[in-house]
Amino acid sequence: MEQWSKETIAAFRKTLLTWYDENKRDLPWRHDHDPYHVWVSEIMLQQTQVNTVIPYYERFMSMFPTINDLAAAKPEQLLKAWEGLGYYSRARNLQRAAREIVNDRHGEWPTTAAGLQELTGIGPYTAGAIASIAFGEPVAAVDGNAFRVFGRLLMIDADITKPATRQLFAETIDRIIDPQRPGDFNQAIMDLGSSYMTVKNPDVEHSPVKMFDRSYETGHVLDYPVKTAKPRPVPVDYVALVIHTPAGYLMTKRPSTGLLANLWTFPLVKVSDLLKDDEQETDLMDVDIVSRAEQAFETETEIPVSLALIGGRAVTHTFTHLKWQIRLVSAELSTVPDISLFAGEIVAESAFDQYPMPVVQQKLWRRWQAASKK
Template identity: 50%
Template sequence: MTNLKEYGIVMWDEEKIASFRRTLLSWYDQEKRDLPWRRTKNPYKIWISEIMLQQTQVQTVIPYYEKFLDCFPTVADLAAADEEKLLKAWEGLGYYSRVRNMQKAAQQIVSDFQGEFPASYEKIVGLKGIGPYTAGAIASIAFDLPEPAVDGNVMRVLARLFEVDYDIGEAKNRKIFQALMEVLIDPNRPGDFNQALMDLGSDIESAKNPRPEESPVRFFSAAYLHGTMAKYPIKRPKKKPRPVQVQAFIIRNENGDYLLEKNKDSRLLEGFWSFPLIETSFIAQQLNLLEDPADNLLETLSQKSAFEENYQLKPLWSDKTFALIKHTFSHQKWQIELVEGLLPAADLSENETLRWVSAAHFASYPFAAPQQKMLAEYMKD
């Protein structure tokens, strides 16, 4: 077990710990939000909510959560789901590796646990895509096990409570906050204790515009009492996403159908359909080397040639221009230029990744956020 004294942290005595638990849980009982996943002890439903809530606001998650459970009401349904139906249900939430890992974990549960969600932390954390935080949340909320659920919100609150002088963004420091929680967690109401700290960290003690004077545990907080709230938590800024320029080709045939391509790239948006995309060089533009509009025109022409060569299709290109589309992933910042073309109805029946699709059938295809933005811009007129 991590020795907190080695990190300059002095733990409270038992009386103060008990007082902290009572204060926090009393506040939670009065202020907790009525959320669909808080009306159940079903570990499957709690798991779905926890994965969805990573990197996504609560109000955004609610309709996705309800829709997902309508599509896949049980672990067995998720395990057996068709890939496109799965991606369609997750469409718009991003971080699509998570839903793929969820399906693999569901398949583990079916094969290794006879379809019953495992009821111990050790077995839960052994499932695909489930780390210590999610395992702790499921174990404590669904099974009342005294397991900490340490996410960014919880680390933020703890860093202020104890003036923790270690970067919460570094994985190696997570053990400090885990050790703090192992001492603090209420053994009688572990799920509520974890959720209370999450709620506190996501709202009153949020990263931006915190309201420390409203915190129910402010008089337990060393940072509040010492006037050092602005210092904590310690966290180095993230790396900026790499800029990438992308050309998107909107190709229609004589029937009014659109050319869609299924992404096979396992690194990003695998399994989703979109207009054909070609990444172009963004370096020259970042360095302002393409100052002559003619150079930009030449680059666009070269990408049209690249499309014709890559896809063995030769559209009649339109001169119509569209607004640039921007979309930011965690590691890339896309700037997308739309290019329109017309083409006779080429036979694509033997091609697994290219397909002619009418706009009326778009709703049945999983589209990631960049495709949805492209489509919205193209359809403006």
């Protein structure tokens, strides 16, 4: 790993911050240093691109302009505001932390990275970002951009998928960060990592800090940061039941814990749950899957249905560790059924905007709309 002298560190700070002052992105959460604004934006930016986040952030702030508004929001309202961003535990943790600040801390924010990490859902990176930007603490905010920028600048050989490596980067950056402008320093690294020092096709030749980039000098830019490959998401097959009645569609609310908690979808049946002893999923023909899904639904709800398979490729949706592959089956009921045993509601299409629905449900709905027009 390259080690910088005090003179090199001073020169790097000046070069980086001069570039940032002249080229920083105009983002809505950068218009002030309010910790609430910084916090919400950083949570939204986890696993999500900046251009996608901007309209969500602006809508979220119009709905919950203060941390008190967020703490008092109804869960359904919160999830609806987050709809489409995915990783919904982020939204639930936001509200938990908001309530901790409002109720347990009487509205007082922790002002250090260590204190911020005591709040629900705030890890080392988010704590570093809030502490440096909102409170001026000279502490690193180590995210993917920081791994990439400093991994290349200093040719750090440590594997960033290992927990201990984050601490190594944090300690390294803490020695380099500008103590007078730590927030701007961290945001400059974010901008650098999303422009000249991207994952693929970096433009290092025009990078404002190329003179400090050891990997560029040695021709090894794409070898950094060092990262072992993630395992592929495990495929899981489902059947989605699109059951339409004169009053609307049968919809179920996901459990309060686990994937897509408290969000609404068409009833989903895992194909593996339809197997008999010693059967494999590959043993089932489409007709077997449809008939067993039909039987399972009728047994559970006492609602008789005649399901038909909707053709075409399965709808796919990938989570971090799972890849859902969903085939649609449909039924049209001429009367409104008794849903006393059905774990859900009948929802009119006109009322969909009142129910928080995940992206995978939106994909299923688009597939159903396309199929029903044929």
